[in-house]
Amino acid sequence: MTELLLALTLTATGQNLPEALRPSETPPQKMCVKTNIVPWAMTIMNLELEAAITDRISITLPAMWCPWFISERRAFRTVALQPEGRWWLKRYGEGHFLGPHFSLAWFNIKYGDYRYQDQGRPALGAGLTYGYALRINHSWRIEFSIGAGWLSMQYDRFYNSGNGSLIDTRNTSYFGIDHAGISIAYCFEL
Numbered sequence: 001m002t003e004l005l006l007a008l009t010l011t012a013t014g015q016n017l018p019e020a021l022r023p024s025e026t027p028p029q030k031m032c033v034k035t036n037i038v039p040w041a042m043t044i045m046n047l048e049l050e051a052a053i054t055d056r057i058s059i060t061l062p063a064m065w066c067p068w069f070i071s072e073r074r075a076f077r078t079v080a081l082q083p084e085g086r087w088w089l090k091r092y093g094e095g096h097f098l099g100p101h102f103s104l105a106w107f108n109i110k111y112g113d114y115r116y117q118d119q120g121r122p123a124l125g126a127g128l129t130y131g132y133a134l135r136i137n138h139s140w141r142i143e144f145s146i147g148a149g150w151l152s153m154q155y156d157r158f159y160n161s162g163n164g165s166l167i168d169t170r171n172t173s174y175f176g177i178d179h180a181g182i183s184i185a186y187c188f189e190l
Contacts, residue, residue: 035048038181114158120154125152
């Protein structure tokens with residue numbers, strides 16, 4: 001963690017990085033396509049793209065979508081993005097990683113007596129992720145990750161009936177676990 005803070009500070013101030021923290025002259029040109037098993041267990045379809053920027057830094061963009069209308073009383077519809085930067089402690093795609101993530105989610109959820117719908121803006125959040133990647137072979141790996149952060153939501157609450165009337169508009173914040181993953185990744189050279 002101190003290496004990450006040192007590297008970010010030195011880079012931001014324009015100073016040279018120590019030799020041990022410098023990226024290699026030829027960064028790996030790799031990209032991975034992934035899917036996370038945890039959201040699939042909740043019937044949320046998801047796909048993630050990850051690209052290596054250097055031999056120790058990558059960026060990832062997961063997209064999640066759930067269009068399900070279960071019944072008149074139950075539905076879970078969402079579109080969510082959670083872009084993330086990753087600092088790999090060894091090198092890209094191997095071992096431990098950590099980094100910041102940002103969250104955006106649009107939703108319309110029916111449950112019980114109420115329906116909850118984002119109120120013109122997505123739920124917004126930010127946090128930190130820690131994870132570990134286990135390489136299976138040259139192309140395949142499994143990743144385990146967990147993240148915690150803050151999420152701010154503004155939503156309308158309706159009665160859960162056909163054209164149910166608006167009850168109120170609410171603002172709420174959440175701090176805690178906002179990401180959990182067991183991802184299967186296929187990686188390839190560009």
